[in-house]
Amino acid sequence: MSTPIQIVPGTSTPKKPPPAQKEDSMLLQKELINGNYHELATAREMNRKVSATFVPGNLNELLMCFDFARSLPETNALQNGMRKKSGKMIMDAERDGHSEDVCTYVKADLGMMLQGQVGPTGEALPTPDVLLLSYTGCFTFMKWFELIRQKYDCETVMLHVPYQGDGRISKNMRDYVLKQLKEKVIPTLEKVSGVKFDIDRLRQYMKESVKAEEDLVWTLQSAKHKPSPIDGYFGAVYYIGPIFTAFRGTPEATKFYSVLRKEIEQRIREGKGPVTPEGEHPGEKYRLVVEGPPNWTSFREFWKMFYDEGAVVVASTYAKVGGVYDFGFRHDPDHPLESLAEYCLGCYTNLNFPQRIDMICKYLDEYQADGLLINSIKSCNSFSAGQLLILREVERRTGKPAAFIESDLVDPRYFSAANIKNRLESYFQMVKQKRAAGMGAKPAGHAPMPPIVPAPTAH
Amino acid sequence: MNTREIIARCEHLFEDLRFGAVKEWKAAKPGRKAIGYMPIYVPREIIHAAGMLPVGIFGGGDQLEVIQGDAYYQSYICRIPRSTLELGLTGRLDCLDGMLFPSICDVIRNLSGMWQIMFKDKYVKYFDVPQNYDDAIGGEFYVHEMQQLREDLGKLAGKEISDEQLRASIAVYNENRKAVRELYAYRAQEPWQAPTSELYLVLRAGCVLPPEEHTQVVRAYLAAARTEERPRRDNARVVLSGSFCEQPPLSLIKSIEMSGCYVVDEDFQLIQSWLLDEVPVSGDPLEELSKAFLHRSISTSSKYDERKEDKGKFLLKQIKDRGAEGVVFAAASFCDPALLERPMLQGILAQHKIPYTAFKYSENTGQMAPIREQAGTFADSIKLWSAA
Numbered sequence: 001m002s003t004p005i006q007i008v009p010g011t012s013t014p015k016k017p018p019p020a021q022k023e024d025s026m027l028l029q030k031e032l033i034n035g036n037y038h039e040l041a042t043a044r045e046m047n048r049k050v051s052a053t054f055v056p057g058n059l060n061e062l063l064m065c066f067d068f069a070r071s072l073p074e075t076n077a078l079q080n081g082m083r084k085k086s087g088k089m090i091m092d093a094e095r096d097g098h099s100e101d102v103c104t105y106v107k108a109d110l111g112m113m114l115q116g117q118v119g120p121t122g123e124a125l126p127t128p129d130v131l132l133l134s135y136t137g138c139f140t141f142m143k144w145f146e147l148i149r150q151k152y153d154c155e156t157v158m159l160h161v162p163y164q165g166d167g168r169i170s171k172n173m174r175d176y177v178l179k180q181l182k183e184k185v186i187p188t189l190e191k192v193s194g195v196k197f198d199i200d201r202l203r204q205y206m207k208e209s210v211k212a213e214e215d216l217v218w219t220l221q222s223a224k225h226k227p228s229p230i231d232g233y234f235g236a237v238y239y240i241g242p243i244f245t246a247f248r249g250t251p252e253a254t255k256f257y258s259v260l261r262k263e264i265e266q267r268i269r270e271g272k273g274p275v276t277p278e279g280e281h282p283g284e285k286y287r288l289v290v291e292g293p294p295n296w297t298s299f300r301e302f303w304k305m306f307y308d309e310g311a312v313v314v315a316s317t318y319a320k321v322g323g324v325y326d327f328g329f330r331h332d333p334d335h336p337l338e339s340l341a342e343y344c345l346g347c348y349t350n351l352n353f354p355q356r357i358d359m360i361c362k363y364l365d366e367y368q369a370d371g372l373l374i375n376s377i378k379s380c381n382s383f384s385a386g387q388l389l390i391l392r393e394v395e396r397r398t399g400k401p402a403a404f405i406e407s408d409l410v411d412p413r414y415f416s417a418a419n420i421k422n423r424l425e426s427y428f429q430m431v432k433q434k435r436a437a438g439m440g441a442k443p444a445g446h447a448p449m450p451p452i453v454p455a456p457t458a459h
Numbered sequence: 460m461n462t463r464e465i466i467a468r469c470e471h472l473f474e475d476l477r478f479g480a481v482k483e484w485k486a487a488k489p490g491r492k493a494i495g496y497m498p499i500y501v502p503r504e505i506i507h508a509a510g511m512l513p514v515g516i517f518g519g520g521d522q523l524e525v526i527q528g529d530a531y532y533q534s535y536i537c538r539i540p541r542s543t544l545e546l547g548l549t550g551r552l553d554c555l556d557g558m559l560f561p562s563i564c565d566v567i568r569n570l571s572g573m574w575q576i577m578f579k580d581k582y583v584k585y586f587d588v589p590q591n592y593d594d595a596i597g598g599e600f601y602v603h604e605m606q607q608l609r610e611d612l613g614k615l616a617g618k619e620i621s622d623e624q625l626r627a628s629i630a631v632y633n634e635n636r637k638a639v640r641e642l643y644a645y646r647a648q649e650p651w652q653a654p655t656s657e658l659y660l661v662l663r664a665g666c667v668l669p670p671e672e673h674t675q676v677v678r679a680y681l682a683a684a685r686t687e688e689r690p691r692r693d694n695a696r697v698v699l700s701g702s703f704c705e706q707p708p709l710s711l712i713k714s715i716e717m718s719g720c721y722v723v724d725e726d727f728q729l730i731q732s733w734l735l736d737e738v739p740v741s742g743d744p745l746e747e748l749s750k751a752f753l754h755r756s757i758s759t760s761s762k763y764d765e766r767k768e769d770k771g772k773f774l775l776k777q778i779k780d781r782g783a784e785g786v787v788f789a790a791a792s793f794c795d796p797a798l799l800e801r802p803m804l805q806g807i808l809a810q811h812k813i814p815y816t817a818f819k820y821s822e823n824t825g826q827m828a829p830i831r832e833q834a835g836t837f838a839d840s841i842k843l844w845s846a847a
Contacts, residue, residue, distance in 0.1 A: 097805060099799075101793045101794075101798050102795055102799050139563075139796065140799065142763055143796065144799075146763070146764060146770065146803065147802070150803050158590055158765070160590035160591050160597070165584065166585070172603035172607075173600075175600075176591075176596065176597075179595070179596045184593075353569060353575065354572060378533075381565040382565040385532070385540065385565055385569040386531065386570065388530065388532065388533070389531055389573050393576060
């Protein structure tokens, strides 16, 4: 069932967009996220301590063991981006001395602080009591919390998660993370919260996590159906919201994923495609795999470009940024701390290049996709540096066409709708040509068609 | 040899992007191997103990035309990975038997995986270092990582690396670091006698020469510089900060000096001064290397500062110890670690009323007039303030 709701109009959009179509699960998701913002806004009056942490390597169940209200600066930035508020925040941070070259999530967060720390929903967010720097797959996180610490002057605890440079998790890496959890992270969280750590409480939360993880994986893998009942990139943003943020391990998340699953089961029975903000999908013409995060400032416009062409994203790497569950990992209530370590080490951006390429090739095969699209994000070197090699390798190995577009996370100055649309149109034409030529099933020794990439830039 | 002759040799080594010195070293004895490393830090002692030559790869500089490397990177990525790839793709790094990619930023981290794919016949390792500085936590992790490297290189060399070999290599690098420390101290004392544009070349020679030979070069330069009389100018004494990975072109260093600044400290070649004092040659060698890394190494933006009050401490010490009057922040364009760190350091300098200026460059920056203008104005303003 779908219910029309009004999307908050953008300040830079001249015309009000028509009401966006959303499924019930999307409304429930919004309710959860907004509820968390309210919880944060009222944390002080409720005498609760506040933590801040990141999405990849998010130790939500552990934070809940200490009764923290939980803030995630990345989601604050993206929510502000979707609400068209991030542009000014970024410019404010740049005026305050931050380079135009660096991550716009960081600058949106710092800009929000400069503007009085008013959160995306309009309620003031509290200063965190602890910054849990679970530093997974991105060096910028480390500098981000150092920057915030300079301003907030609050307790900061680092969880250094080593990178899978050799494409595997060694015992040494696992032991290192585990030791930090036991000897650094937990004692700090105990000290800040005044709550003693109870491992059985952690186990209990993890039992809930597993239920939600099962349903999330089922949901993401439902895109193997033809037509796909979901969009595994734009739609998946809603699906991953609760589990990647403050809700993994809660009964609310379990309920959300159960509702979502029922909704999708119904869509499969009815042979329907995904619901998009423009309405029911007009019919699946192209099935794509997407690598890289979405642009948030023009999220709906970006999605509409796919909708207009009849394209559905059947799998995306971004939907694995807060945890790779579809290859079997689940949080383990019997080994809770060990599984937290394993979880952090396994997040998508902590995988090395050969692993990332293998994953994408597997998706192209298993989801019977027509090709790969890379949305390369200026802000995010962790994702973006080297993506042009990913593109070449995937084309070489699968024979399927790939394309490359560029945008940014939350900086509206780096979303060029006309350029992206042109490139997407060329790409879809190429996919069509490949189909007509009966190509694309296997590399078969012949040279692949040249990928759609930006012209090399002299540097 | 006089300084001119020494510098001419170092400049030749610096400009040789075919790595002739490495090839010569390998050719001198059959079976020798060389291992490249990127900025900012790897324990070179382990490579040396394996009987191999550690080779510092700091990009292609301003003399290399990057053609193929550009095809792998978007315009918003710094230049060092593209020029390093260019070096690899044009066969200039064929003399290397392996490459180490230290934990410095996401770009270099990802380059390690690209290298695995593109140069399959080479040994490639992403070398992680701990951001936790407890011996029992980060230290243990780091010892294991070094042990893994030791085993890998032992296999490549065809024989295990013994503790004795490691201790001997630690002693060689202790000597090298001692010589480098003396050179740094002398430069700070009499910067007109040992200008940074020369010191830089002397240090860069350490990227391709065996450490024993490099130590001799450093000492020879130091001895020669002490004996030569050079004119002393009324320059401002500055620390240059933020150039630890992608290197500025040599002409940029010269431009800063010509504009009226004596660069009395910088972070160009951190690997050569990373460990602040002698590593004991007794005891377990890997544990000693670990302790030196955890407790007696320099601070830079790729390293986590455990406490808020640690931020900027190292820079303030550099300023104090070297008698600097200001700081020039020179970071490579799109260098996340340096550019994210910079506002924090600037805030601390402002609190201490230490003047600073900032600009960006890339390794092939060609236009020096704006840099000269900015650095010159900065030097003038320091002189004016100090006179006031």
